[in-house]
Amino acid sequence: MDKNQATGLVLIALLVILYFQFFAPDPVEPENKETTTEATTTPEEDVKQTETTITAVDDSVLNEEIKQKYGIFAAGGQGEESFTTIETDYLKIDFSNKGGVPKNVILTKFKNSSGGPLVLFNDSSNNFHLKATASGRQVDLHELYYTANKSQKGDSILLSYALNLGEGKSIEHIYTIPKTGYQVGYQLNLNGLKNYITKDELIYEWNDRMIAQEKDIEMSRRNSTINFYTTDEDFDNLAEGSNSLEEASVEGVKWVALKQRFFIAAIVADKSFGKGKFSTNINPADTNTVKDAKVRLTIPLEDVTSGTGNYKYFFGPNDYYLLDDVADEFSRNLALGWPPMKWVNKFVIIPLFDFLSSFIGNYGIIIIIMVLIIKLALSPLSYKSYVSMAKMKVLKPELDEIKEKHGEDMSKAQQEQMKLYQKVGVNPVSGCIPMLLQMPILLAMFYFFPQSIELRQEGFLWANDLSTYDSILNLPFTIPFYGDHVSLFVLLMTMSTIMMTYSQQQVSTVQGPMKAFSYMMPLIFMFVLNSYPAALSFYYFVSNIVTFGQQTLIRKFIDEDKIKQILEENKKKNANKKKSKFQQKLEDAMKAQDKKKK
Incomplete structure (x- = not known):
């Protein structure tokens, strides 16, 4: 403020004081009380x-x-927000009269990684919108204030939120919360409003910043997405492992699931939704949020004006047996892998795991018993594979002689080797087939353990939680493709794999780069599995130990001299034996390839 402005303000203040001092009107004298009381x-x-x-x-x-x-x-445009809390043996839900929606959902039988309540979503992480178009304006019905009414119906609690608009017009949100379970019924009624809403559909939006529940945020992100099932009986989802924006649009939706690694929040239509649009994205800097998930669905107006707008929410664990009862194909939220891994998990691993869990409380012991049972069942294949490798070892001198004789003519060498295999009655791939038959089981575990909620927060030995990595040392830096910690079970698995590989090499004919590569594989898996659940690496470690024991035992019952004698006898028997059709075709193919090269 400069000098002139200050002087002006002082003069104005003086003038106001002088006016009220000398020119203000005198106060009016009060008249008789009896005649002037009201005034x-x-x-x-x-x-x-x-x-x-x-x-x-x-x-x-x-x-x-x-x-x-x-x-x-x-009529619902203003009011004061209040909450109604419904608590069952499984859920604790805070409903708000503003919008008539669930604001906070807690799964009471579970804890988060810090030991606190497992909040599936809350008011700051989650919001719902329900938009209707009337008289040219779009109104969010979840912004309105409703009147709550709570009642009992059998073992279920009925919670209704109603807004009376006069002249027979009203909006109702009715929730049915059973005493047990994770499903919450939801009915939406728009009574007497059909002629006032100018569009034949409502827009339902559900935005959820998935709250991190587990210690390993990266593993959670790799196993979190939006799954959906359409009226064409098509199950689909957004890419789980993506770190960028994923989007999809579909027509006709039966249900949508915001699926995390171990928990799900979903909405299911009794009939169906119209169009669906979904997206997920990740903010790497926000370690409290797994993914930002957005759902946009259209609801046919006819459903909510005719009393058939029936839906249900599922707020619960990603448990295989619970999901089956929710909706068609809802169990596919638990990814069990592609066939045949899916079949192995569904019909072998899960039933066996649940059977053992019914009377054994220690999951480390359960994993050990699972290994023993599976290895015992596969022992005939393991024996056959080992015998096949022993036969190839006996034949190795003759195979080397053929290679040396034909030098660089690989085609000719292969033809001669095939003739030798025919004479001695050995199938060179017979040792691989048993191994291939065992691969689906090994790969099935790769899907099963990371998603087994039974292992969540269950400890064994030094691992506090078998559903995540067992860190025995936190590194002050991050090693690319490895991480910032050391998992002991992974180290044990790596060493046992190298030991087993060495044992197999004693009867294997593999030479050169392939032999060196077989020792590289355990190191590659050490990097890959370092951040995977401890249960998975523990299973592979125990499996390696049992396999090593099997090989040692089988070796004692295999006499290489006796095998050599049998092969020599086969040579004599098959000296004049005609080639099989398969062998003839294989030989012809080799010859044709040889001619093409020349």
Whole structure:
């Protein structure tokens, strides 16, 4: 403020003082009390009257703004938010009269990685919108205020949120919360509003920043997505492992699931939704949020005006046996892999795991017993594979002689080797077939253990939680493709794999780069599995130990001299034996390839 401005303000202040001192009108003398009671007020009453007048004007303006914004729904445009908490043996849900929606959902039988309540979502991470178009304006029905009414129906609690719009028009959100389980029924009714809503569909939006529940945020992100099932009986999902924006649009949706690694929040239609649009994205800097998931569905107006707008929410664990009862194909939220891994998990691993869990409480012991049972069942294949390798070892001198004889003519060498195999009655791939038959089981475990909620927060030996990595050392830096920690079970698995590989090499004919590569594989898996669940690496470690023991035992029952004698006898028997059709075709193919090269 400069000098002139200051001088001006002083002069204005002096003029105001002089005016009220010399020119202000005299106060009016009060008349007789008996005749002037209604007109007479104290200064305090004057203030109150003024405030009342101002409030009335503000309310009028506010009411006009609400009418402009909400139109026919203006009766619910203002109010005071209040909450109704429903708590069962499985769920604790806070419902709000603002919007008539669940604001906070807690799964009471589970804890988060810090040991606190497992909050599936809350008001700050999650929001719902339900938009209707009436008289040219779009109104979010989940912004309106409703009247709550709670009642009992059998073992279930009925919680309704109603908004009376007059003249037979109303909106109702009705929730049915059973005493047990994770399913919450939801009915949406728009009574007497069919002729007022100008579009034949409502828009339902569900935005959820999935709250991190597990220690390993990266593993959680790799196993979190939006799954959906369409009226064409097509199950689909957004890419789980993506770190960028994923989107999809479909027609006709039966259900949508916001699926995390171990928990699911989903909505299921009794009939169906219309169009669906879904997206997921990741903010790497936000370690409290797994993924940002957005769901946009259209709801046919006819359903909610005719009383058939029936839906249900599922707020619960990603448990195989629970999911089956929710909706068609809902169990596919638990990814069991592609066939045949899926079949192995569904019909072998899960039933066996659940059977053992029914009377054994230690999951480390259960894993050991699973290994023993599976290895015992596969022992005939293991024996056959080992015998095949022993036969190839006996034949190795003759195979080397053929290679040396034909030098660089690989085609000719292969033909001669095939003739030798025919004479001695050995199938060179017979040792691989048993191994291939065992691969689906090994790969099935790769899907089963990372998603087995039974292992969550269950410890064994030094591993506090078998569903995540067992870190025995946190590194001060991050090693590319390895991580910032050391998993002991992975180290044990790696060493046991190298030991087993060495044992197999004693009867194997593999030479050169392939032999060196067989020792590289354990090191590659050490990097890959370092951040995977401890249960998985522990299973592979125990499996390696048992396999090593099997090989040692089988070796004691295999006499290489006796095998050599049998092969020599086969040579004599098959000296004049005609080639099989397969062998002839294989030989012809080799010859044709040889001619093509020349």
